[in-house]
Structures are given as structure tokens and as C-alpha cells.
Amino acid sequence: MNELSIKELFRFEKTPLNLLIAILTVGLLGIFVAGATYYFIHGHHAFNVTRQHPWGLLIAMYVFFVVSSTGLCIISSIGHVFEVKEFQVIGKRAIAGAIITLLSGFAVIALEVGHPVRMLIYNVLTPGFTSAIWWMGTLYGIYLVFITFEFFFLTIKENHKWAKIFGIGGLLAGLAAHSNLGAVFGFLISRPTANGVFYPVYFILSAMITGCYLIYIIYGFKYKNSYPANIKAMLLKLNKILGMLLGILIFFEAWKIITALYGTMPERAETILHVIKSPTFIFGEVILGMLIPFIVILFSNAKAIKPMVYVSLAGMVGIFFMRYDLVHDTLIYPMDTLKRSEYQLPPTFIEYFPSATEFAIGFGGIGITLLLFYIAEKVFNLDVDTKH
């Protein structure tokens, strides 16, 4: 740990990029507080969620944050759990990122769940063992404990043996928790587009991709695209891993769509047809999230480091749309069976657009991530130590 004073905490190099990030962080934290305040006054009425569309942007942002956390944990484990030498440099910073993004996700979900304190009490007193949400929440709690200890033994105590033990525990708990988050959607028998094995597997895959994007962004920002040899070696290997993961994701997505459309099964085929024509899918998920990064890696023979930093920013926007569409697409087909009446038009695809409060809390959560990361960089030495 570094010696730190309040004055030192606020001291940073005043480059245009640093100032921009500082202003962005303060702005995002401001809108988070404003959104939270408005929510405390108005409750769920501050959100545009309805009976037909009960989940919205905040669930998407929660998934976005915990996907980031799991992704960073998995990618960092390549180094300090599986002992691939090049990846040992990212251990501390990636685990710090995993803790920070998980806490940001918890901050967002605490404002989405109507009774978070009651949740903590009754999750223990009357656990619903058949509920994917119960498993997901409990396993994420265990995961947080593991990765916190892992970080402690990596950074403060510097005991590689214990760091590895907690790293393995964290990795397993993270994989279990995150696939359970996929099962939260996959278990919905009422929603044919989500129901099935796809989401639990897809969540792990997309988490790894998110982890890769974040590593490029974090190291790109830290080294301003001028990397020491060990970082360069890691980022080069990451290029290959990311390219392979994107290839698998594109393959998975393609087959998911083809099987959903094939045979025009009622409800499922109509929904997927509607989804693949939406701009958030085409421009967000496909072009930004998958195609641009994949093409850059493909045409650079997996040697693109500098471009990947910028492309990873686009990739993260794509990942956001993947999370948003995941929630929205699951819910767009109307459940109001037999509810047609003379006062109501026949059911159509349900529309949803987040309220200002949802935007404030959801995107404001990114401010929490940026602030905590800044503090972590100041307080801890996140660079590789010589013992590795």
C-alpha cells in the first residue's frame, strides 16, 4: 500500500485526457446521486418499467458491471491461477477492477430491487433454492469474498500461494455466479427466446470478451499506447485470445438466430425476427460489439495493440447494447394473452425506453467505477512485483 494524504489523493497529471476523465467521473457521480435521490423520493415510479416490461436499463447495467467483473477475473486467472507468464502482469489490476465493477453493479442493483435490506435478511432466513436469482446473489457474495482475499494476498500481504488458492476459489465462484445470472433468463419458461441453455454459456463467453476489452482500455489509458515489453507481450497474446473468443461468439449468435427462426415457431421466431431488425442489435451488438473488433484482429494478424484500445471502447459500447438487448428482447413479446378488448389494440411488441432516472443511476454507476479505480491506483501498487 502507498502512503497517501488527502492532498495527494487529488493530485494528478493535468493532461487534457486526465482532465476529461476527471470531469466525466465527477459528472457521472453527480447524476448517480441525483438519480438515487429522485428514486428515493418517487420509488419505482421514477422508472419506465411496467407490468409488461418489469425489468429495464438498471438490470441491463447490473449485468454489464458483473459481466465486466467476471470477465476481468477470468482473464486475470490466466496469469496467476493457470500461470501463463505473460498474463501475470495484469493480476492485481484486473482483480482490483473485478472488485470495483462488482461493487458498482451492487450499487446499481441496490437501487433497482425494491427492498434490498429485506433481501439480505430473507435470502438467509427463507432461501429460495429453486431460484436462479438466489443462487446468483449468494454466489456473487461468495465471489466477492474470494476476490477480496485474493487481492489482499496479491497486493497487501504479497503471498502468492494464498493468492492462488483464493484465485481458484474466486474463479470457480465467479463462473458459477455468472452462469447462474445467465440462468436467471434461461430458466424463464414463459419467454421462449430466452429459455434454454444459451444464456448461461453465452454469459461466460461474453464475460471473457468484456474482460479482454477492459484490459485493452485500462492498459491503453495507463501507458498512453507506449508499452513496456512485458505489457506488449501480454497484449499481443490477448489479441489472439480475443479474436478466438469473438469468432466463437459470432458462431454462437448465428446459430442461436438460425435455430430460433427455423420452423417459424410461434412467439420465438417472431420475436427474434423483430430483434435482428432492430438498430441496437445491428449497430450495437453486431457491428460495434463483434464485427469491428474481429475484423481489426483478423486483418492485423492478431498484432493490433494500439487500434485495439480504441476498438475496445467501441466493443464496450457493443457489450452495453448486448446487455440492454438481453433484457429488452426477453420481454418484448406481450404476455397479455386473451387481453384483447374493444378498449385496447391487439397486443404488439412491447415498447420501453428508460427514464432519466434510470439513465442517471445506470450510467452514473460508471462514475463509481472510475472513482474507485482512481483511488485503487493511488492507494495500491497495482503493477507487477518482482516475486512473480
Added chain:
Amino acid sequence: MARYGMALDYKNCINCRACETACKAENGILPGKDNYRIWIGQKEAEGEWPNISIVSQTYHPSQCQHCDNAPCQQVCPTNATYYDENRVVRVDPERCILCTYCINACPYDARYVDDRTVTVDKCNFCSDTRLANGETTTACQATCPTKVRTFGDLDDPNSEISQLLKTREYKQVKEHLGTKPKLFYLI
């Protein structure tokens, strides 16, 4: 202990919506477009003027199906949704954390957020209002002018509903999902 269900002679429904009103009055449902425990659906008349099939237009009273294998109960992380001693699917507002997972999981859109308790609410066959006071009918059944609804114990072979289901054919909504709904639409 009973296993309550409801049979609906839905072709007798005249869409007067007295049941919706009675449900709201009996159970204190707040106003608002999303706040309802029961509803009347309508199947549009088929054909084009002047050849419209009047008999094709039917009304479908509906509500929570009180499934014997309820998806909403399975997904609840705190067991706030539970089967009571009469196999009625109910919500304990003390334990509900308002994660709204059950609203997503219900294939029948039978659940909504109740602003009185800020928890999820749904039809409970008037268990805490009429049944708790010794009544044997639900508010929607008691008020129906054309006797669409028959409420009773499915495990009692002599109950009116059991007799009806023995003598009449019926259909159920989305039974292919394996939810085992306890609302029976008499054909």
C-alpha cells in the same frame, strides 16, 4: 385442506366487467392501468362486413391460474411466493423484495406491483378477505350475473367444480408449459 380451482363457462361472459369491479372493491386494488388482479379479454369477431361471424367473438375472463407447478413460485429468491394450505398461490408482502422476477416468469401476466405494500400482488382467490371470513365464494364469482365462474375444491369429488369438470370438456391456457394451471375454460 382443499385444492382450490376455478371453472369458467366463458361463453356465458357478457363483458359487463362487474367481476373486475368487485375484485377491486373487495381487495382494495388501487386505481391505475397496471393495477388489476383479474381482467376480461376479448377474441375479435372473425370475417368482414357483412359476413361477420358473431359467434366467433368471445370474452375470456382471466386472472392468476394458481398453477400447481407455478413458475413464479419457483423463481422467488425469498420464498415470498408460496402455496398456502389450500394450494392457492400467494405472496407474503413481508418477504417480497420486489425483484419482480416473478412478474417476468409468469406466463399469464397475472402479477403487478401493488403500491400499497410496494410488493408484488396478484389474485389470491380472495383468501385474505372472503375465504378468511368463512365465505365459500370469490368476489368475482359472487357478482357475476351470468354465473360464468365456479369456484371450489378440486380434490372434493362432490364439489360443484369437480362435477362440472367431469361432465364438461374444458381447455387450459398454456398448459404445454407444464404449469398445471387450475383455471378451466369450459367448452
